Amino acid sequence: MTSQTPGPARGPFPGLLIAFEGGDGAGKSTQTAALAAALESRGLTVLRTREPGGTPIGEKLRSLVLEHGHGEIDGRTEALIFAASRAAHAEQVLRPALERGDVVLTDRYIDSSVAYQGAGRHLGTDRVRGINEWATAGLWPDLTVLLDVDPADGRRRRTAGDAAEDRLESEADDFHARIRGAFLELAAARPGQYLVLDAHLPVDDLAAQILDRVDALLSLRQGSSA
Template sequence: MTTQNPGLFPGLFIAFEGGDGAGKSTQAAELAGALESRGLTVLRTREPGGTPIGEILRSLVLDHGHGHIDAHTEALIFAASRAAHASQVIRPALQRGEIVLTDRYIDSSVAYQGAGRDLGTDAVRDLNEWATAGLQPDLTVLLDVDPALGRRRRTAGEAAEDRLESEADDFHTRIRAAFLDLAAARPETYLVLPAHLPVRELAAHILGRVDSLLSRPHSRTA
């Protein structure tokens, strides 16, 4: 399979990954604010979702009340949502020279369906690389969260867990291990941070790594 590195585009593509309750959306918002304050154009998006059809698929796969969803169907729904997201949202934004921040990307399917559902990480990765035409992030920020901490965060106050969040702790333990394995295999494209650190400290680490990417000479063509 041919991998399309986003370095071919004038924009910058950053994915935030980690288990449920890791603080991905919080850190994406912190980074977006810091970059926008410099006059940079930032697109924040999420998976599953990010497009009209993706949001419908998000509801089907995450909300309770849609009946049993087997593991293969679940993986295909996520891949379908991601295909639309990459084609309709991410790639056009990169071609416009924007900085794209996505809350979850391919690694989430590899971890959740490949490892968590035991479908096989290689099979799920291949499916999603095909769905996205090989589009990969310039940087993946992995917020490593202990499953117990993640659950405490998710259930704080009146919050209710979605269909995947409510899975047993051993499911989330397998997911955590899979994320760490992915980062260990390609350390040059990952920033792994412990999710229990204070929000501002995490944000400073992330911005520092992004600044190093932004300072590199770009020879990108759409």
């Protein structure tokens, strides 16, 4: 995988950046919404966002790279499109929210590129990580929640009800297996910065475990600012 172990060094921001990662069909959107609702009920300001996307240019790039019908997109071009979207996201959305003191929840972040393009497309995880570290000027999450799902189960989840798969979702199972392995290796290399959960657990159980971990982070943040 990689010998690099980047941490959450991202500047003296009062806010908190939490990334949700995992294979397609892992339930990231469901858990992001649940965490946002729980934190907002306590009076915290929460920003939910997603990648690729999160900005006007990012949403255009999202449609270009995920929708079918745009012709062939080679792996290197794909990686750079994601990095370009992420650069705008970090500069225009994430940093301003963190500077305001918001809790920022992003559905996918740098690890998705490392896994999907670095491992899935065989571009090299270190190379893809380096591109994205430069694109975000070293903006790393305080916590990454990894929802681990078996690729076959993920496909069954995302195609339930005859839902159509996007360009990456429709890749073969071996592609998604490489992605799953890459996510797990990333988490194993930095266990203190990850919360790895079995995506097959009941939704409420997952939500409770995520909230407990975020509560611990918030307590640490409050203690260090006291």
